[in-house]
Amino acid sequence: MWWLKNIYAVDPSGSCGKRDILIREGKIEANAERLSPEEVAERAGGEPVESLNGEGKYLFPGFIDAHTHLREPGQEAKEDIASGAAAAVKGGFTSIIAMANTEPPVDSRGLVEFVRTQGARAGLARVYPLGTVTKGMRGRELVEMLDLKEGGAVGFSDDGHNLQNSEVMRLALEYAKLTGLPIVSHSEDENLACGGAMHRGKAAARLGLKGIPSSAESIMVARDLMLAAETGGKIHLAHISCRESVRLIREAKERGLDVSAEVNPHHLLFTDRDVDLFNTSLKVNPPLRSEEDQEALLTGLLDGTLDMLATDHAPHVWEEKARPFAEAPFGIIGLETALAAVWQRLVVPGKLSPKRLAEVWSLAPARRFGLPGGTLRPGSPADLVLFDPEWRERITSDSLASKAQNTPFLGQELQGFPTLVWVGGEPVLRGRQLCPAGDGVRHR
Numbered sequence: 313m314w315w316l317k318n319i320y321a322v323d324p325s326g327s328c329g330k331r332d333i334l335i336r337e338g339k340i341e342a343n344a345e346r347l348s349p350e351e352v353a354e355r356a357g358g359e360p361v362e363s364l365n366g367e368g369k370y371l372f373p374g375f376i377d378a379h380t381h382l383r384e385p386g387q388e389a390k391e392d393i394a395s396g397a398a399a400a401v402k403g404g405f406t407s408i409i410a411m412a413n414t415e416p417p418v419d420s421r422g423l424v425e426f427v428r429t430q431g432a433r434a435g436l437a438r439v440y441p442l443g444t445v446t447k448g449m450r451g452r453e454l455v456e457m458l459d460l461k462e463g464g465a466v467g468f469s470d471d472g473h474n475l476q477n478s479e480v481m482r483l484a485l486e487y488a489k490l491t492g493l494p495i496v497s498h499s500e501d502e503n504l505a506c507g508g509a510m511h512r513g514k515a516a517a518r519l520g521l522k523g524i525p526s527s528a529e530s531i532m533v534a535r536d537l538m539l540a541a542e543t544g545g546k547i548h549l550a551h552i553s554c555r556e557s558v559r560l561i562r563e564a565k566e567r568g569l570d571v572s573a574e575v576n577p578h579h580l581l582f583t584d585r586d587v588d589l590f591n592t593s594l595k596v597n598p599p600l601r602s603e604e605d606q607e608a609l610l611t612g613l614l615d616g617t618l619d620m621l622a623t624d625h626a627p628h629v630w631e632e633k634a635r636p637f638a639e640a641p642f643g644i645i646g647l648e649t650a651l652a653a654v655w656q657r658l659v660v661p662g663k664l665s666p667k668r669l670a671e672v673w674s675l676a677p678a679r680r681f682g683l684p685g686g687t688l689r690p691g692s693p694a695d696l697v698l699f700d701p702e703w704r705e706r707i708t709s710d711s712l713a714s715k716a717q718n719t720p721f722l723g724q725e726l727q728g729f730p731t732l733v734w735v736g737g738e739p740v741l742r743g744r745q746l747c748p749a750g751d752g753v754r755h756r
């Protein structure tokens with residue numbers, strides 16, 4: 313049993329403040345303002361108690377990342393489920409939702425089960441697969457949604473590609489209702505975006521790069537919302553990047569649609585003005601946009617129009633990212649740096665409260681995708697993060713657990729990291745070192 317004493321607990325489903333917390337048999341046993349040694353001994357019932365002075369540290373419910381690319385099966389040179397899960401716990405994520413755009417794409421129950429099994433085998437973060445929406449991610453025929461759900465899929469997405477055929481999207485929203493799971497949309501008009509390498513604006517003109525207009529996203533967001541209204545379907549909009557989309561989502565929520573949306577940290581922390589031809593780690597889809605867009609995204613995150621933060625962790629091998637800007641693949645890794653960067657640049661300056669941080673990166677994804685977690689209430693699973701706001705770390709290719717290095721923070725020092733992470737009550741990260749599972753399978 314663990315006894316965390318005098319720690320600043322941030323509970324997005326309740327209140328924040330100094331607490332004593334007990335962890336026992338995989339669950340939060342107690343959460344109180346103060347516990348006496350007698351009470352702790354009684355609760356332990358003879359079990360050894362590991363106590364920890366939480367002074368100066370925060371306790372968060374494990375962060376849950378609703379958008380990660382783990383590349384297994386098929387592209388294990390970029391990442392695999394074990395390396396991605398290791399990167400996750402180093403960054404404070406006790407659960408991650410794995411995108412389905414692997415090779416082959418996760419379009420069958422067998423593949424969904426494979427991803428889950430590999431996640432359990434790694435024994436670090438909990439790994440929840442998404443299935444694709446269409447067979448082979450070809451955008452034509454729907455997958456067997458109920459079958460994939462039985463295999464453990466928590467939603468459906470052809471992320472990486474937009475569903476260009478609106479009738480297929482309509483049918484997907486209609487059929488997914490039978491499963492209760494959301495369709496996760498990569499909303500992008502591929503004709504408008506075609507050939508672009510960054511946001512269409514002054515910065516792109518200056519660099520001589522073909523731009524991707526904001527309308528490439530917002531046109532599809534508008535379509536997706538119309539189809540969600542028409543079908544009564546459940547939709548989650550991935551990686552919202554521009555102000556027009558925020559406005560559309562706000563209106564849709566006012567009308568009561570079953571819509572949720574996410575924003576990625578890189579869209580809150582960088583703009584197209586940060587892009588330079590020699591830094592392909594800032595090449596991402598949708599692209600980094602203008603300062604006005606960035607402001608609208610933060611406003612949206614604070615007023616609830618955007619429900620959650622998600623990394624869109626998108627690993628690529630160095631050789632691919634070393635190509636000229638226009639030819640390099642889109643994607644930024646985020647699992648190991650996102651929390652520290654958001655902490656430093658948004659929480660410390662007071663733009664985002666610790667409680668809202670926990671709401672949007674733990675509670676909201678748990679609720680939307682039906683996962684355990686997101687709370688510090690007694691009885692809930694002990695997926696927890698002890699966060700040290702003073703811990704500094706330089707991000708280097710050696711320090712990263714991810715196989716990839718396509719992060720704009722490479723070589724930089726960040727401050728504010730998890731120093732102890734529990735999944736199901738067991739430490740998976742201790743003093744910044746991973747604790748691999750003894751028997752290979754720790755949790756399911």
Ligand SMILES: NC(=O)N[C@@H](CC(=O)O)C(=O)O
Nearest residue numbers: 381471472596597626642643
């Ligand atoms: N976001 C990216 O830039 N890349 C993602 C695809 C995606 O999220 O659409 C990838 O799979 O590499």
Ligand SMILES: [Zn+2]
Nearest residue numbers: 471472498550
């Ligand atoms: Zn996408």
Ligand SMILES: [Zn+2]
Nearest residue numbers: 411471472624
């Ligand atoms: Zn993605």
